[in-house]
Amino acid sequence: MNSGPYIHSGSTTRALMVQAIAALAPVLAAAIWSYGSHALVLIVSAVVAACAADALCDRRRALDSSAVLAGVIFACLLPGNAPWWIAALGGVIAITLGKHWYGGLGRNPFNPAALACVLLMGLFPLQFFAPRWTVDGVTSATLLAKEIDSVAPAVADLLFSRHAGTLGEAMPLAILIGGIVLLALKTIDWRIPLCYLATLSLLALLLPPGDRMTGHAPWLAGNPLAHLLGGGSLFAAFFMLTDPVTSPFSPGGRVAYAILAALVTMLIRFYTPYPDGVVYAVLLANASVPLIDRYANRLLQNAMIRDRKRPAEEQQESMTGGELPG
Amino acid sequence: MRPYDAVFLAVALGLFLKRPRLWWLAGLAPAVALAAHRIPLGPFATPVAVIAACLLVPRYAPVALVLAIPIYEGPWDVFCTVVLWFAVSALMEGLEDRFAEEVLLSRVRLVSARLLSVAVLYYTLQPVVFL
Numbered sequence: 001m002n003s004g005p006y007i008h009s010g011s012t013t014r015a016l017m018v019q020a021i022a023a024l025a026p027v028l029a030a031a032i033w034s035y036g037s038h039a040l041v042l043i044v045s046a047v048v049a050a051c052a053a054d055a056l057c058d059r060r061r062a063l064d065s066s067a068v069l070a071g072v073i074f075a076c077l078l079p080g081n082a083p084w085w086i087a088a089l090g091g092v093i094a095i096t097l098g099k100h101w102y103g104g105l106g107r108n109p110f111n112p113a114a115l116a117c118v119l120l121m122g123l124f125p126l127q128f129f130a131p132r133w134t135v136d137g138v139t140s141a142t143l144l145a146k147e148i149d150s151v152a153p154a155v156a157d158l159l160f161s162r163h164a165g166t167l168g169e170a171m172p173l174a175i176l177i178g179g180i181v182l183l184a185l186k187t188i189d190w191r192i193p194l195c196y197l198a199t200l201s202l203l204a205l206l207l208p209p210g211d212r213m214t215g216h217a218p219w220l221a222g223n224p225l226a227h228l229l230g231g232g233s234l235f236a237a238f239f240m241l242t243d244p245v246t247s248p249f250s251p252g253g254r255v256a257y258a259i260l261a262a263l264v265t266m267l268i269r270f271y272t273p274y275p276d277g278v279v280y281a282v283l284l285a286n287a288s289v290p291l292i293d294r295y296a297n298r299l300l301q302n303a304m305i306r307d308r309k310r311p312a313e314e315q316q317e318s319m320t321g322g323e324l325p326g
Numbered sequence: 327m328r329p330y331d332a333v334f335l336a337v338a339l340g341l342f343l344k345r346p347r348l349w350w351l352a353g354l355a356p357a358v359a360l361a362a363h364r365i366p367l368g369p370f371a372t373p374v375a376v377i378a379a380c381l382l383v384p385r386y387a388p389v390a391l392v393l394a395i396p397i398y399e400g401p402w403d404v405f406c407t408v409v410l411w412f413a414v415s416a417l418m419e420g421l422e423d424r425f426a427e428e429v430l431l432s433r434v435r436l437v438s439a440r441l442l443s444v445a446v447l448y449y450t451l452q453p454v455v456f457l
Contacts, residue, residue, distance in 0.1 A: 102425075102439050109421055115446055122449040272456035283450040287443075290420030 011187075013105065016244075017065035019187045023178035024072050024239065030171035035080040039167055042078055042087040047071035049091030057100040066105050070094045073113035073239060076168030077232070077279060079128060086127050090116040109289065111246050114282045121279075129275075158229040165276070168235040179238030188242035191251055192258045196237045199262035200227055210271040220269075227269065232278035236261070240278075246286045253289075253296040260292075261285035329356070329396045329407040330455055334448045336392040337414050341440050346385040353411060355379035355393035356404040363397065410454065414447055 031039040050071030071091045078087055090113075097119070098112025099105060121128045159173050168175070182188045201224035209221035220226055227233060241247065241261055248257050261281045268277025327335075336352075362375035372395075379394035380387040393411065398404050421443050425436055 097442060101442055109424055109443065110446055118446065118449045122452070267457060268453045272453045274453050274456075277453060280450050280453055283446060287417045287421060287447060287450070290424045291416065294420065294423070 013066070014064050016187055017069050019185055020069055020182065020239070021065065021072060023181045023185075023187070024069075024076070026174035026177045027076060027168060027170070027235070027239075028072065030174035031076070031080075031167035034170040035167065039080065039170075041084050042082060042167065043072065043075040045084045045087035046075040046078075046091040049088035050074070050095045051091075053092045053095040054099075057096060058104060064105060066099070067091075067095055070099065070112045073111075073168075074116055076235060076239075077113060077117045077166055079166055080170075082127055086120060086124065090120055093119055106245050108245060110283055110286045111240050111243055114240060114279045114286070117279045118283055153226070155225065158225060165230075166232060168232055168239075169230070172229040172234050175234040175238060179234070182238060182242070188238065189247075189251070189254055191254045192242050192247060193237040195255050195258035196241060196262045197228060197233065199259045200224070200233055200266060203262060203266040204228075207266060207270050227266070231269070231276035233265065236265075236278045236282055240282045241285065246289060248289050248292045248296060250293070250296040250300065252299070253292045256292055256296075257285050257289065260288055327396050328455075329398060329403060330410070330451075332392050332396045333407060333411045333414060334444055336389045336411060337418055337447075338441060338444045339392060340386070340389045340415065341418070341437075341444070343386060343388065346383060348383050349386050349389075350412075351383040352379075352386045352390040352393060353408045354382055355390040356396075356398055356407045358382065359394040359396070360398040360401070360404050410451070414444075414451070417447060418443065 028039075028043060031043070047068055048071075050067040054067035071094070074090045074094050075087055078090070094112035094116035098110060098115040099108050102108045160171055179188075179193060183190055183193075204224040204227040205222055207221075209218065241258060248254050261284070264281035264284050265277045268274050268280060274280075340349075358378045359375040362378060363371050365371070367374055375394050376391055379390040382390050393407070396407075398407070418440070422440065425439055
């Protein structure tokens with residue numbers, strides 16, 4: 001028998017997917033505005049490939065919109081100048097390996113888009129990590145890239161992102177709008193984005209900078225705003241970590257999960273040459289979910305046992321007049 | 327083979343073995359390997375390390391063997407490898423519990439899902455090498 005929860009919230013899978021896709025619309029619009037038609041090519045390639053793979057793997061459930069969502073999220077993780085075939089390949093990997101390999105919708109332990117992204121980063125690192133700041137004067141390295149002599153951007157530049165990285169980083173303001181829509185519709189749990197972003201800010205202030213950061217971009221240390229609005233932090237907080245299938249079921253578990261993801265993100269950003277550790281953090285947090293759920297279950301059971309014992313003890317106390325028998 | 331690669335190979339091998347009660351003793355294999363290479367044994371250092379590691383927990387010998395093969399630079403390297411091996415083993419144990427709940431997964435798909443999970447963790451934990 002599968003573990004809980006069993007209470008039906010009343011909303012369907014398809015409705016949840018459509019809400020998430022609608023919330024992503026401002027992000028996609030911002031990406032197309034920033035990167036032009038190539039962003040549209042990437043989004044369409046990823047979505048079409050994901051839908052085709054989904055239809056081939058399971059025709060009956062191909063209309064639940066999860067493939068569209070996985071394709072869109074994967075496209076948002078791509079650099080603005082990635083080739084279209086990477087987008088298409090990622091869409092196929094997200095659906096075949098990330099979703100159907102584990103038994104289909106609702107059974108995947110990892111976020112399919114993050115899984116596809118990390119596998120492709122391992123297989124084609126040049127497409128993701130190659131420097132791209134001088135090609136056409138428009139595209140540039142992600143804000144968090146530890147480049148020599150990089151300078152701290154202004155707040156307006158951060159909000160409207162004039163230093164592109166991935167499509168999802170095109171405009172943090174658009175992500176905030178989409179995130180607020182999801183929170184207002186109660187599609188996502190507020191605890192995950194709040195705890196993730198709060199821990200991220202705290203760690204940005206507390207962590208001592210690594211050698212690479214000190215030598216290349218010292219302004220990244222002690223600068224929570226740069227870490228909140230730069231890189232994929234906001235996108236992951238609202239659209240990736242909140243996936244109900246790959247996040248813990250208990251509220252306390254979700255808090256621990258968000259804190260773990262933030263810790264991993266910041267350790268990667270501060271102490272490794274990787275510019276942004278968000279997808280790695282998402283996958284590692286996903287992998288920890290069964291353990292978090294197990295401990296959360298144990299705590300819940302202990303609390304229930306304590307609650308059951310208390311009335312029995314109170315009853316015994318009232319019968320013996322507060323004195324222990326014997 | 328890097329110690330990092332050995333950890334994931336050992337975890338993948340462990341998926342196909344029945345875990346003995348003292349399975350965690352295989353975590354001593356890197357320390358045994360380092361000790362064997364520190365003692366002046368000449369060309370016999372690697373065979374001695376491998377045999378000693380396999381004797382730690384014979385039923386889990388393939389796992390210990392893989393962990394004993396890399397050349398460890400020092401105690402810190404050994405410590406990090408062992409911590410990583412325990413951490414990945416714990417994560418895989420959690421994921422396996424989840425797979426066990428999935429009655430729809432066939433035996434073949436279950437094995438491939440486990441191996442895919444190890445591969446995903448291999449790529450996911452790559453930045454750990456730099457920490």
